[in-house]
Amino acid sequence: MQGFYETLFGRRDVRSEFIAKPIPEEVLARMIIAAHHAPSVGLSQPWNFILVQSDAFKAAVHEAFCDANEEAANLFAGERQQQYRQLKLQGILDAPVNLCITCDRQRGGDVVLGRTHQPQMDIYSTVCAVQNLWLAARAEGVGVGWVSIITPEKLRAILGLPEHVVPIAYLCLGYVEHFRERPELEDKGWAQRQPVEELVFTEQWGEQAAEHPVYDALHSQRDWPRQFPQANDIGPKKS
Numbered sequence: 001m002q003g004f005y006e007t008l009f010g011r012r013d014v015r016s017e018f019i020a021k022p023i024p025e026e027v028l029a030r031m032i033i034a035a036h037h038a039p040s041v042g043l044s045q046p047w048n049f050i051l052v053q054s055d056a057f058k059a060a061v062h063e064a065f066c067d068a069n070e071e072a073a074n075l076f077a078g079e080r081q082q083q084y085r086q087l088k089l090q091g092i093l094d095a096p097v098n099l100c101i102t103c104d105r106q107r108g109g110d111v112v113l114g115r116t117h118q119p120q121m122d123i124y125s126t127v128c129a130v131q132n133l134w135l136a137a138r139a140e141g142v143g144v145g146w147v148s149i150i151t152p153e154k155l156r157a158i159l160g161l162p163e164h165v166v167p168i169a170y171l172c173l174g175y176v177e178h179f180r181e182r183p184e185l186e187d188k189g190w191a192q193r194q195p196v197e198e199l200v201f202t203e204q205w206g207e208q209a210a211e212h213p214v215y216d217a218l219h220s221q222r223d224w225p226r227q228f229p230q231a232n233d234i235g236p237k238k239s
């Protein structure tokens, strides 16, 4: 149980700290197996894993990122735009392995148990696989960064995805110099974690839980994650 929480709270989105050390195939395989053991609607397992390791493909994806990032930057005004432009939001060329996790919207046929009234459940299942991989990577001491600042159409063209396959997550994977203790966006003053007790409602949307006993429990345990060892102590020891 302790190890699980250490991994959970030590997981980070990594963009700046990748090192060139290759990821052994066995380690990569374990992370993919962990992803493949995610829950999926009707056990449909709608995912595929596209390993991107060549300079040419990485360069094409990086170019797509740069185009989208420029568009994104221009949507912020004034100082916020300056701050945005100073953020590093991907490690495509730095990470030894890039991995695209896709969702095949035809997997399981026309009628899939659990998808009839909520067809997007295959997408959600694939996101569960992403999180499994992210946590397994952390347990292995491997950093993962999710890059969503890319037009899906461009990613689709670069990776040769058929029409019915959706790119869900483009991930950068690699060993790191260190894992940050807090999200990089928090460290750099972009955003802060919200007090969770303000996000919990009772019975209906908007009904704050202040009178509910869980409110005090959430509040009094707000520093609970800090008891787990420093993020950098988790994972196999560096060689």
Ligand SMILES: Cc1cc2nc3c(=O)[nH]c(=O)nc-3n(C[C@H](O)[C@H](O)[C@H](O)COP(=O)(O)O)c2cc1C
Binding pocket: 011, 012, 013, 014, 015, 088, 089, 090, 146, 147, 148, 149, 182, 183, 184, 185, 186
């Ligand atoms: C769906 C999704 C998309 C994301 N896209 C990006 C991205 O394009 N670039 C980036 O730097 N971080 C991206 N992130 C990482 C978040 O910024 C990060 O998870 C958040 O700041 C919390 O930090 P932590 O993951 O280290 O706890 C993404 C995360 C998720 C879940």
